[in-house]
Amino acid sequence: MSSFDVLVAGGGIVGMAAALDLAREGRSVVIVDEGRHSGTTANAGSLHIQMQSRFIRMYPEQVADLERSLPLYPAGAARWRELEAELGADMEIRSCGGLMVAEDAEQFAFLADKCARERRLGLDVHMLERAELARTAPYLGDAVHGAELCVEEGKLNPLKANEAIRTTLQALGVQRLDETVITALSPAGHGIEARLSHRSGHRSLTAGQLILAAGSGTGQLAAMLGVAIPTGAEPLHVNVTEATAPLIGHLVQHAERMITMKQLGAGQVVIGGGWPARFTGPEEFPAVDPASMIGNLSLAQHIVPRLGALRVIRTWAGVNTTTDGQCVLGNLPGHDNVFAAVPGDAGYTLGPLVGRVAAALAMGRDPGHDIARFTPSRFAAPA
């Protein structure tokens, strides 16, 4: 039976980032990935920082938590910029600024209030009235009344980022077992034993430590160790247009409706923002819901009318992880050597940071952030 210092369950952005730090510190690491539901291979590449007003409206009771999580986001974006430099890779990271647009005075006032709170929490945000906005973002249409600008927000190209990290891990000798299902986890001596199943057969391995970074599959793995973590799987839809000359300079969102828009380096515009996809078949394969194309894209051309002339050439569906909106990060209750690492909302933005914190915990080091609030034990049923 092979044995490793650390088993990372889940090879999305969090698992890869954790493995990177561990391998760099000389730990032997194996990543086991089921290859089913993933946000990392399907996300829209927004680096989110300001609070998403849609959540504030939908879950007003979570606002306090959202505000407390806020400092993580600029740190997450900063970690991405560092990572790009460390790996010497072009991930097309741009701190281009993010605009959240308002269509009327009421929405503008709502954003102004949010902006004031975010400033108090240290974000570099300010409000742009129509005239100033027209100078900053001339591509926006007449329907837009004003916007909140978050200077540090931006975007990246997830395809390039994932590939750069994957090949770095390969070069560092991190083993990756893809399309491999973890069928059982159990404490073994001072470590953990995992039973695995692959189409080529079954095997087991042991590891001193285990990081649960399986996104929406984390709850199921934690349950194998008798711990409840309520991760949910949310299928979401993304559209992409044919390439066009530089048009949209910012990450664009809306004060009230679900949308994110940004332009990639090669000119395509990625349009997403949380429109639903659906699960199909017994494998629950995420499939696009053509209805989402209509709602999402009609909103896009309403805000940026020049998009109307472009064709949408691709759509895809990916699986987002839902929690209570916040990260699940820390020791699994009752298991000293097992750590949960699930990012909160906008999990790709947070991925490298959350992975780094998990790696630090596994190495017994100071994670450098106050993560007490994110402890998995918050879900334990009160005794």
Added chain:
Amino acid sequence: MSDRLTITFEGRMLGARPGQSLGAALAAAGEHALRHTSGGDCRGMFCGMGVCQECLVTVDGAPNQRACMVKVADGMVVHRQAAPGETPTARVGAAPILFADLATRSADVLVIGGGAGGLSAALAARSCGLDVLLLDERQTAGGQYYKQPSEALKVGPLDRQQRDGSVLRQRCEAAGVRIIDGAETFAALDASSVMATHAGRTAVYRARAMVIATGAYERAVPIPGWTLPGVMTTGALQTLWRSHRALPGRRILIAGNGPLNLQVACEVMAAGTDVVAVAEAADMLGPARLGAALRMAMQDPALTTTGIALMARAWRGGAKLLFGQVARAISAVEGGLQVELGNAKGGHGERFVVDAVALGYGFQPSNELLRALGARHDFDPGIRALRTVRTRECETTVPNLFAVGDACGLGGAPAALEEGQIAGLAIAERLGASPPAGVSADAAHRRLQRHRRFQTALWHLYDAPSPGLSLADDATLICRCEQISKGTLIAAMADGEPSIGAVKRRTRAGMGRCQGRYCGPLIAAHLADATGRPLHEHALFAPRAPVKPVTISDLVGGSSS
């Protein structure tokens, strides 16, 4: 001349004929280079049927227009599309809508695609009294076999295939089939409803049963130089002449595999071009082929005779017929395109300098809507493509979803006609309608068996190993849209045992405007070979809406002002 139109292309005045496509007018004027790539090359018309997206031009300021699909109009100002193109200024978009706001049109039966298969299914269902709606993306339905020319073109007497098509269409119309030309189906919602754009609007079309008859497009075989302007598919060359009365040059070389090449050679020779050579990859004169030829003759003596007559005509017309030969490389030279022929396994053969090259390696089924709906498909090594799993009545594994014609397995036009009738009658029975007295599907079934035997023998006659990626060199682009070379792809495919989706994400192959239609099957076949795993439906790119690129303003109903 009143029947001549004038357009400008890059500032040059060109004449055109009413009813022609813009691409045909440009080709006739010798303008093959239509769009710039970000890599600094130019591309031209490749498929001629709206699939490859290589012919993009800017028309009167609007970018991303497919020259092969746009009807030419007097005074059009046309430019090569820059990489990437500019979008026109616009300040006001349409009010946002939701899916539920879309208009809905209903019928008993919905038929997607108006080629031989679709028209025949529509007619059969209509003859039983059902309300039938047929959507076809072309300006004039008819499909690839009937190739209906625009009326405005006044082509003079139609050829036999066109006449048959025109008669079938008239019968459909007279019977009351509601045909909507120019309606692009871009998404299937469920077994009985789709979304389609028509005249700048999107609607949901619903029915009690649906027939998918979307036909096929041509298979890609990459060789060095295949992305040069002036290199197109054999079907594109055929469409230029038969539907648009345009020829892409005086000297033409045709190479590939399959019966269409010789037929098109004869068609364009009759039109006055000089077909310098036809290279056929199959060694058809080999003794082993005799049996196949005899079986064909037994099933359909008339068609077989036509085939032999075609060969004789091509040869008499001065074309060199070279069997067991393929085009190995194309390069741009002074005065045209130089094509080097050779044996598929290597070795250098004759060289020719021509104005245009047509490459035809057979077809790929357009089964995207079927696959997106979850209809099961099996890989058929005989046709090297997926075949839709169907009942004898042409119903797929999804209840009330029927499929006919080349979309489900490359059976040829005569088989598509019979399948259409069989499906139409089966649907009528399913929906409780009865056929006119004396009509039954029995005769259609008998004829279908005969066509299928003929088709099988035909494939045996033309059997040749699939070149796949073997004729390409490391720098040859396999994904034309995203400009991904064979070398890059091979490296990505050799790293672990990636799925086709992982190869796509690593390289961007298949992410461009043609939606992976040309590189997808090649990558899938290569991965299957490399891993020793058989090809299957999930080994190809996952089919997703939109199955054709769709303009965003069309989705919202009206265009932005």
